[in-house]
Amino acid sequence: MDRRVWGIIGGVALLVALFSPLLLNTSKKVEKAFERAETLYEKAEYPAALEKYTEVLTESENRDAKTDAIDPDFTTLVNMRIATCEAKLAEQSGDISHY
Numbered sequence: 001m002d003r004r005v006w007g008i009i010g011g012v013a014l015l016v017a018l019f020s021p022l023l024l025n026t027s028k029k030v031e032k033a034f035e036r037a038e039t040l041y042e043k044a045e046y047p048a049a050l051e052k053y054t055e056v057l058t059e060s061e062n063r064d065a066k067t068d069a070i071d072p073d074f075t076t077l078v079n080m081r082i083a084t085c086e087a088k089l090a091e092q093s094g095d096i097s098h099y
Helices: 003-042 046-060 074-093
Strands: none
Touching: 003 046, 003 074, 046 074
């Protein structure tokens, strides 16, 4: 192979190395936000948990976010948690709009 081909291969490898931390940070961000939402849910802080779960769901839609480590069916899990938070809020407040 000539020098030009090696230069292109090296350039592509450099770009992959430079952008890989950004891809990993997206996954870590989703994981940490999910853990925070779970903590809020366990403390029965449902409005804050609901907000955090919604944020997690939005972040997980990023194609670089790897959520399989948390749960293979991550979107369903988060949607279930959102529905549960809404139901708990309805029980606490008596406001049926949460249903």
